[in-house]
Amino acid sequence: MTDTETQGQPGKAADTRKDGIPLGRIAGIPVVLAYSWFIIGAFTVIVYGPVLQRNNPDLGVAAFFVAFAYAVLLLISVLVHELAHALTAKIFHWPTEKIVLNLWGGHTQFESFTASPGRSVLVALAGPAANFVLAAGGWVLLTSGNLSGVAGILANIFVWANLLIGIFNVLPGLPLDGGRLVESAVWKATGSQEKGTVAAGWAGRIIVIALVVWFVALPLLGGERPDISLMLITVLVGSFLWMGATASIQQARLRGRLHLVDARALAEPAVGLPETATVAQLQDLARDSAPGAAPAVVLCAQDGRPVAVVDAGAVATVPPAAAATTPLTAVSYALGVGAYVPEWSKGQELIEYLAQLDGQEYAVVNGDGTVTGLLRQSTVLDAITGKNPRGRGRIYGRNG
Structure with a gap:
C-alpha cells in the first residue's frame, strides 16, 4: 500500500481513465480500479479456491466463488487503507489527486503539498491503523x-x-508506510528529507533481503520441501518492494539536486529581436559581439512574447545578396506555446511548469519581459541527474 506524491497535471480525467476503471468518488476523491487488479483477483481464485474446496468439501464449485469474494474483501480492505491516508491528508490540506487499486494493492496519489516529519508519519500510519480497526471489527x-x-x-x-x-x-522501510517512520526520524535528526528518504529506501531493501532469506533461502537450506506458492508470492512481493525502495532512493537524490535547477544560472545568453528583423540585422549583431560570445537569438511577437528561435544552420544557407530581404522568421523554428519563464524561476516550481510546456527550449525573460537567455530541456535534465552538461552550441554563426 504505497503512496506517491506527485504534482497533478492537466487532463486528469483522461489520465484517470487510462489508469483503469473509474469507480466513482469517495469524499470527492476519484477511485480507480486498475486493470492489473484482475491478475491478483484471478490468482486468488486459482490458488485459494482449491484450498477452500479441499478444506470444505461441501462447498464444491462454490469454493471458487468464495475465493473471489475473498479477493473482493481484500480489495475493500485496501480501499479503506488508502482512504485513511487520503482523509488524514485532508486534515493538513494536502490535495489528493486519486486513489488507484492495482495488482500490488493500491496507492494514494497526492498533488503538491508541504510536508513535515510529524505530518508525514500521521498520514502514513493512518492506513495500517484503519486495517487494525477493520480486523478488530471482524x-x-x-x-x-x-x-x-x-x-x-x-x-x-x-x-x-x-x-x-x-x-x-x-x-520500517519504503515503499511501505512504516518507512515514513524511518524517513521522518532521519529527517528530524538531520533536517534533510532527502537523507531520510534514502535511509528509508535502504531499510526497505534490507526488509526484502530478510523476507527472501526467511521464506526462501532458509527452507531450501534446511532441506524442506519448498512451498511453490509461498516462494512465488515472496519473489513477486520482494521484487515490487525492491523496485519501490530503489525508486524512493532515486527520487530523493533528484530532490536533493533541485536547488541546482535555476533558470538564470542554467540558461545560455540570448537576445530578443522582433519578428520583422532580417538576416542582415542578425549578421550585424554577430559582428558587434565579442568573438565566440554571440548570444542565442529569440524572436518576439509584436506584444513582446517569445515565439521562435533562430536556427544557425538555416542562417548559413542564406546568400549574402539576399540577407537584407530575408526575414528571420524564414530561418527560425517555433517555440512551444507559452515556452518562456522568468529568470528567477527555480527548483520544483520551474520543473513542474516546464513539464506542462511543449518543446525542448524555453526563452528566459527578466522582470521587464526582455529576453535574457535560452534554457534547454537537456541542460535542466543534466542539472537534475548530475550528468555533465552537454554542449550548448550557438543558435547562429558569424556570417558575412
Whole structure:
C-alpha cells in the first residue's frame, strides 16, 4: 500500500481513465480500479479456491466463488487503507489527486503539498491503523455473531487479511508506510528529507533481503520441501518492494539536486529581436559581439512574447545578396506555446511548469519581459541527474 506524491497535471480525467476503471468518488476523491487488479483477483481464485474446496468439501464449485469474494474483501480492505491516508491528508490540506487499486494493492496519489516529519508519519500510519480497526471489527463479529459456513469463512479471512495488511505495512522501510517512520526520524535528526528518504529506501531493501532469506533461502537450506506458492508470492512481493525502495532512493537524490535547477544560472545568453528583423540585422549583431560570445537569438511577437528561435544552420544557407530581404522568421523554428519563464524561476516550481510546456527550449525573460537567455530541456535534465552538461552550441554563426 504505497503512496506517491506527485504534482497533478492537466487532463486528469483522461489520465484517470487510462489508469483503469473509474469507480466513482469517495469524499470527492476519484477511485480507480486498475486493470492489473484482475491478475491478483484471478490468482486468488486459482490458488485459494482449491484450498477452500479441499478444506470444505461441501462447498464444491462454490469454493471458487468464495475465493473471489475473498479477493473482493481484500480489495475493500485496501480501499479503506488508502482512504485513511487520503482523509488524514485532508486534515493538513494536502490535495489528493486519486486513489488507484492495482495488482500490488493500491496507492494514494497526492498533488503538491508541504510536508513535515510529524505530518508525514500521521498520514502514513493512518492506513495500517484503519486495517487494525477493520480486523478488530471482524474479530468482534466473528466471536459474538456465532457465524458459520461461508459467512464464518469470509469473516475469518477478513480478520487475518487486515491483520496481515496492517502488520506488513508498518515494517520500517519504503515503499511501505512504516518507512515514513524511518524517513521522518532521519529527517528530524538531520533536517534533510532527502537523507531520510534514502535511509528509508535502504531499510526497505534490507526488509526484502530478510523476507527472501526467511521464506526462501532458509527452507531450501534446511532441506524442506519448498512451498511453490509461498516462494512465488515472496519473489513477486520482494521484487515490487525492491523496485519501490530503489525508486524512493532515486527520487530523493533528484530532490536533493533541485536547488541546482535555476533558470538564470542554467540558461545560455540570448537576445530578443522582433519578428520583422532580417538576416542582415542578425549578421550585424554577430559582428558587434565579442568573438565566440554571440548570444542565442529569440524572436518576439509584436506584444513582446517569445515565439521562435533562430536556427544557425538555416542562417548559413542564406546568400549574402539576399540577407537584407530575408526575414528571420524564414530561418527560425517555433517555440512551444507559452515556452518562456522568468529568470528567477527555480527548483520544483520551474520543473513542474516546464513539464506542462511543449518543446525542448524555453526563452528566459527578466522582470521587464526582455529576453535574457535560452534554457534547454537537456541542460535542466543534466542539472537534475548530475550528468555533465552537454554542449550548448550557438543558435547562429558569424556570417558575412
